[in-house]
Amino acid sequence: xxxxxxxxxxxxxxxxxxxxxxxxxxxxxxxxxxxxxxxxxxxxxxxxxxxxxxxxxxxxxxxxxxxxxxxxxxxxxxxxxxxxxxxxxxxxxxxxxxxxxxxxxxxxxxxxxxxxxxxxxxxxxxxxxxxxxxxxxxxxxxxxxxxxxxxxxxxxxxxxxxxxxxxxxxxxxxxxxxxxxxxxxxxxxxxxxxxxxxxxxxxxxxxxxxxxxxxxxxxxxxxxxxxxxxxxxxxxxxx
Amino acid sequence: xxxxxxxxxxxxxxxxxxxxxxxxxxxxxxxxxxxxxxxxxxxxxxxxxxxxxxxxxxxxxxxxxxxxxxxxxxxxxxxxxxxxxxxxxxxxxxxxxxxxxxxxxxxxxxxxxxxxxxxxxxxxxxxxxxxxxxxxxxxxxxxxxxxxxxxxxxxxxxxxxxxxxxxxxxxxxxxxxxxxxxxxxxxxxxxxxxxxxxxxxxxxxxxxxxxxxxxxxxxxxxxxxxxxxxxxxxxxxxx
DNA sequence: GCCGATTTGTCCGTATGTATC
DNA sequence: CGATACATACGGACAAATCGG
Numbered sequence: 062x063x064x065x066x067x068x069x070x071x072x073x074x075x076x077x078x079x080x081x082x083x084x085x086x087x088x089x090x091x092x093x094x095x096x097x098x099x100x101x102x103x104x105x106x107x108x109x110x111x112x113x114x115x116x117x118x119x120x121x122x123x124x125x126x127x128x129x130x131x132x133x134x135x136x137x138x139x140x141x142x143x144x145x146x147x148x149x150x151x152x153x154x155x156x157x158x159x160x161x162x163x164x165x166x167x168x169x170x171x172x173x174x175x176x177x178x179x180x181x182x183x184x185x186x187x188x189x190x191x192x193x194x195x196x197x198x199x200x201x202x203x204x205x206x207x208x209x210x211x212x213x214x215x216x217x218x219x220x221x222x223x224x225x226x227x228x229x230x231x232x233x234x235x236x237x238x239x240x241x242x243x244x245x246x247x248x249x250x251x252x253x254x255x256x257x258x259x260x261x262x263x264x265x266x267x268x269x270x271x272x273x274x275x276x277x278x279x280x281x282x283x284x285x286x287x288x289x290x291x292x293x294x295x296x297x298x299x300x
Numbered sequence: 301x302x303x304x305x306x307x308x309x310x311x312x313x314x315x316x317x318x319x320x321x322x323x324x325x326x327x328x329x330x331x332x333x334x335x336x337x338x339x340x341x342x343x344x345x346x347x348x349x350x351x352x353x354x355x356x357x358x359x360x361x362x363x364x365x366x367x368x369x370x371x372x373x374x375x376x377x378x379x380x381x382x383x384x385x386x387x388x389x390x391x392x393x394x395x396x397x398x399x400x401x402x403x404x405x406x407x408x409x410x411x412x413x414x415x416x417x418x419x420x421x422x423x424x425x426x427x428x429x430x431x432x433x434x435x436x437x438x439x440x441x442x443x444x445x446x447x448x449x450x451x452x453x454x455x456x457x458x459x460x461x462x463x464x465x466x467x468x469x470x471x472x473x474x475x476x477x478x479x480x481x482x483x484x485x486x487x488x489x490x491x492x493x494x495x496x497x498x499x500x501x502x503x504x505x506x507x508x509x510x511x512x513x514x515x516x517x518x519x520x521x522x523x524x525x526x527x528x529x530x531x532x533x534x535x536x537x538x539x
Numbered sequence: 540g541c542c543g544a545t546t547t548g549t550c551c552g553t554a555t556g557t558a559t560c
Numbered sequence: 561c562g563a564t565a566c567a568t569a570c571g572g573a574c575a576a577a578t579c580g581g
Contacts, residue, residue, distance in 0.1 A: 066550085091565070091566070103549095103550070120567090123560075124560085125564095127513075239532075242530070243529060260501075261501070262501045274363075274366075275360055287483035292481040292531075294479045296478075297476055340569060345547085359546090361548060363545095
């Protein structure tokens with residue numbers, strides 16, 4: 062990254078993950094680190110802020126900054142911050158592939174508008190994809206894209222990586238994403254799309270994504286087979 | 301709150317929720333707001349930072365700060381940041397009560413240590429409680445507290461509010477909390493504890509809570525009946 | 540396409556407050 | 561009480577992005 066504080070954040074994060082700063086230990090003080098990285102006190106604090114938000118450390122007033130990160134123990138499919146399916150699969154070291162189930166252009170009626178949060182009359186791309194992990198159909202993705210914000214979307218693009226197209230070709234930057242997670246009964250479509258075994262419920266992640274204009278341009282429902290679904294989160298008091 | 305930036309954050313949040321700043325509109329610029337609140341540029345930015353992290357606004361470089369908050373449409377039991385069951389119930393306007401199912405002191409063996417993340421040999425309080433919403437047994441909470449960090453815990457305290465005891469009596473401040481969410485098959489204990497109807501799976505929230513010493517002092521498994529479970533989250537790129 | 544005004548983003552230095560030991 | 565460490569706040573400077581003329 063180009064900014065100083067982000068470089069420092071990455072470096073400190075790597076040092077924690079490498080074990081240089083052990084779980085439960087205190088890292089060097091802000092003034093020491095600012096001297097080491099040749100930056101100002103405020104810039105170093107900004108780096109610590111990001112470390113804290115990611116659950117690596119916990120600053121304690123008057124004492125120091127304690128490491129609270131420890132390696133994950135489970136090896137399931139873990140959702141992180143804002144990242145694509147492919148990124149998540151790579152990070153989890155899982156072989157992944159995608160199959161497009163349907164691709165169509167629709168105009169939002171009242172039902173779709175209420176379901177997705179778009180406005181009635183909006184022109185949308187409706188995409189359904191099946192995600193394979195380790196050769197098994199485990200995630201059923203139902204996307205709605207605002208056509209005006211994602212011009213030129215095509216089945217071929219959807220087949221590879223939508224986010225590469227958004228970020229690379231269109232120059233859209235994804236900044237904010239609101240998620241909610243629930244558990245629902247399987248539908249006939251789920252049974253059709255997924256290798257469900259005898260599961261009768263799926264974990265559903267609903268995702269509203271905003272582009273750098275602050276426009277919600279994507280609503281996605283990701284329907285996961287329960288045994289491959291895990292979601293992680295770090296909450297910080299006051300934030 | 302006592303700090304300036306938090307006061308400003310709360311005020312701006314209220315103005316957004318009251319509709320003074322509409323969804324998708326741009327709020328006044330940082331310089332204007334800094335003048336209005338009689339504070340420095342940086343202090344106002346700190347307030348905006350918190351607003352952003354809570355999913356109220358999205359700053360766009362060169363353009364302004366866009367409101368992306370809109371009122372929740374669902375009326376289920378919504379989990380927020382770090383908050384107690386009672387706080388969440390009140391915020392959701394639901395009548396809630398709690399029944400203690402068991403209370404015991406144990407020494408962590410290898411199995412418990414692996415399950416909870418505590419160390420083998422740690423002295424723990426093991427508490428099981430059933431949460432009632434609208435008169436129905438919907439959440440089955442299994443807590444493990446590190447005894448050395450929560451001295452004097454008793455069934456009577458557990459019956460009312462553990463967090464009032466921690467914060468009020470012991471002066472512990474809860475700062476960081478790591479969560480993961482999964483879906484599991486119901487156990488016999490689930491069937492015994494909850495009004496499960498014909499559900500065969502439960503949503504499980506695993507919570508590791510850290511006190512202000514950076515010590516993990518609580519591990520909780522909250523097992524929810526699926527139809528009453530929803531989890532919300534806002535992710536921001538780069539953080 | 541360029542330029543200048545506006546707006547957010549980053550960085551610095553400093554001062555003061557508050558908690559811990 | 562003093563030393564140390566994190567937390568808050570201020571003011572100033574410049575960079576980067578956007579938009580309109």
